[in-house]
Amino acid sequence: MTFVEKLQTLRQLMAAQKVDAYIITAADPHISEYLPAHYKAIPFACGFTGSAGTLVITQEFAGLWTDSRYFTQVETQLNNTGYELVKLKVPHTPEYIDWLRQVLPKGAKVGFNHQLITVGLALEMQNSLTQRGIEITDVDFISTIWLDRVGLPVENAFLIDEEAAGLNISAKINEVKAALKINGADYHFISSLDDIAWLFNLRGKDVDYNPVSLSFALIAPAAVKLFIDKQKLSQTDIDTLNQQGVTLHPYAEVAEALKNLPKDAQVFIDPKRTCFGLYQCLPSSAKIVSGINPSTHLKSLKNNTEINHIRKAMLNDGVALTRFFKWMEDHLGKEKITEWSAAEKLAGFRAEQTSFVGLSFNTIAGYNANGALPHYSVTAESNQEITADGLFLVDSGGQYLYGTTDITRVMPIGNCSPTQADDYTLVLKGLIEGSKLIFPEGTKGYQIDSICRKPLWEHAINFGHGTGHGIGFFLNVHEGPQNISPANVDVAFKPGMVTSIEPGIYRPGKHGVRIENLVLCIPKGNSEFGDFLTFETLTLCFIDTSIVNKTLLAPDQMEWLNQYNQMVFEKLQPLLSTDEAAWLEEKCKPI
Incomplete structure (x- = not known):
């Protein structure tokens, strides 16, 4: 069926069951960011492949609600589908509820x-719509028409040992139980795959880019249950889980387990990471304690073992990136290089590194105008040849045993304009200001965000995405609870948090600039005014200085840039060939 035919069929099903509006979300029962193919309902329904969007269908209108990152992409992908773009005024908000x-x-x-909507969003919708006398109902028309839908993934999973993780499973469970006690809960239901992966030192391959395995967890006073298809694990790993006090149960039995909880159970759930369908399985008399999963907070604070592994992953990644950019410089103009082939070449250099597992997300490789799309994904139709002029933006990352990387660099190809040089320098200033920041304990991400944006704001420039996100330890490339963005997220930065800093400038149809490093929050000292924190930069890849407009950099910013590039050279040089080291030394010369 064409997209138009699918839309017509959905409307027929709606009419038959007297459903006036049908909502299709980008989600799975675990409320994951990256979805198994089985749950990619929005691409199936309308062709939109972005990671954030919601379809709303009535008999008169069909729209995709999404944010500014995808406006240009949507114009192409929704063409002749029967759907229209509805531009969100505020990203990540359900503005379609007011429309309904x-x-x-x-x-x-x-x-x-x-099963495919969060508890928080479903309750918000229910409360808002019932005030208008509008009913909500549980329907799944997509499954009716998706006849060639692939099944759930059945990839093998495995445990990482204490030597890699820094803590064994039982110790992590005890930390979570201590947090539950403080919150007045005796049961805890966990749906989010990265939280489960951290808690049980479990890794898998069920979701592209995220090393997780489809599973649920239920922590009770006298038992810890992991709902996962047993055949995914080796007998050795099953024995380890049992020895750590964990019993295994079939993945499909989780709903029944929730229904059978004691009627007076006090159950802790994360309403943003739990689906409404499973929430409805809880006994109606149970007391619900809502909040961010305790494991989310614990997971964000990397222990010394994890931090040391992450530093090793950064060395591997830095070597791969150095070889890639040298290869680009050596071969541009001598052979045809496209966005696609460049991304494939970079993946190849990463694959040569020891402990490499896979990419941490789909590489964004955008030349000139394509670089102005923050979440650009190269296709056969959009694939541009990289020639002699302009800027080439590469946002990429790797999953290593053990560590996750995420980095953005912009490569000046040649004949860059003064505007491109100024944009590059202003973004660099934003990165530097965030990276060298010293701030009091208790500082939140939105406070840091404004400091990173200030160099751009001074030139009446802004960007539409957050400035930074948390990073997992051989886990999801996007994790919370902390972030750096304008949103008033009530989470303070603490030592051990690893976060990106990635300001940008995007000029549609022309070029985009984003420069990104990962940083570790560390103590800085104290005074009579309290304890202070700062960031240690973890990413190891030179920042190109060839188009920096020095007049825009303050002396302390220039000093930071030179010291950073010198550190990159000193740490990577022993791992490079003589030729590679000489090339990198030239790139890292002070300006």
Whole structure:
């Protein structure tokens, strides 16, 4: 079926069941960012491949609600599908709820799959729509028409040992139980795959780029249950889990386990990381304690073992990136290089590194105008040849045993304009200001965000994405609870958190600039005014200085840049060939 035919069929099913509006979310029952192919319903329905969006269908209108990162992409992908773009005013907000309140009459019915929506969003929708006399109902029309849908992934999973993780499973479980006690809960249901992976030292291959395995967990006063298809694990790993006090249960039995909880259970759930369908399985008399999963906070504070492994991963990544950029410089103009072939070449250099497992996300390789799309994904149609002019933006990362990387660099190809040089330098200033920041304990991400944006704001420039996100330890490239963004996220930075800093400037149809490093939050000292923190930069890849507009850099910013590039050379030089080291030394010369 074409997208138009699929839309027509969905509307027929809606009419048959008297559903006035049907919502399709980009989610799975674990509320994952990256979805197994089985749950990629939005690409199936309309062709949109971005990671953030919601489809809302009525008999008169069909729209995709998404944010500014995808506006240009949507214009192409929604063409002739029957769907229209609806631009979100505020990213990551369900603005379609107000739209439904306005267009639907009293007595209307709104349907969506309760397994594919968060508790928080479903309750918000329920409260808002019922005030208008609009009913919500659990329906799944997508499964009815998706006849060639692939099954759930069945990839093998494995445990990482204490030597790699720094803590064994039982110790982590005890930390979570201590947090539950403080919150007045005796049971804890966990849906989020990265939280489960951290808690049980479990890794897998069920989701592209994220080394996780489909599973649920239930912590009870006298038992810890892991719901996972047993055949995914070796007998050795099963024995290890049992020895650590964990019993295994079939993945499909989680709903029944929730229904059988004691009626007076006090259950801790994360309403943003738990699906509404499983929430509805809890006994109606149970007391629900809501909050961020304790494991999310614990996971964000990397221990010394994890930090040491991450530093090794950065060395591996730095070697791969050095070889890639040298290869680019040596071969540009001598052979045809495209965005696609460059991304494949970079993946090849990473694959040569010891402990490499795979990419941490789909590489963004954008030349000139394509670099202005923050979440650009090269396709056969968009693939550009990289020639002699402009800027080439590469945002990429790797999963290593054990560590996750995420880095963005912009390579000046030649004949760069003064505007491109100024944009590059202003973004660099934003990175530097965040990286060298000293801040008091208790500082939140939105406070740091404004400091990183200040060099751009001074030139009436801004960007539409966050400035930074947490990074997992051989886990998801995006993790919380901390971030650096304008959103008022009430999470303070603490020592042990690894976060990206990645300001950008995007000029549609022209070029984009983003420079990104990962930083570790560390203590800085104290005074009569309290304890202070700062960042240690972990990423090891030179920052190109060839187009820096020195007049825009303050002396302390120039000093930071020179010291950073010198550190990169000193740490990577022993791992490079003589020719590679000489090339890198030239790139890292002070300016």
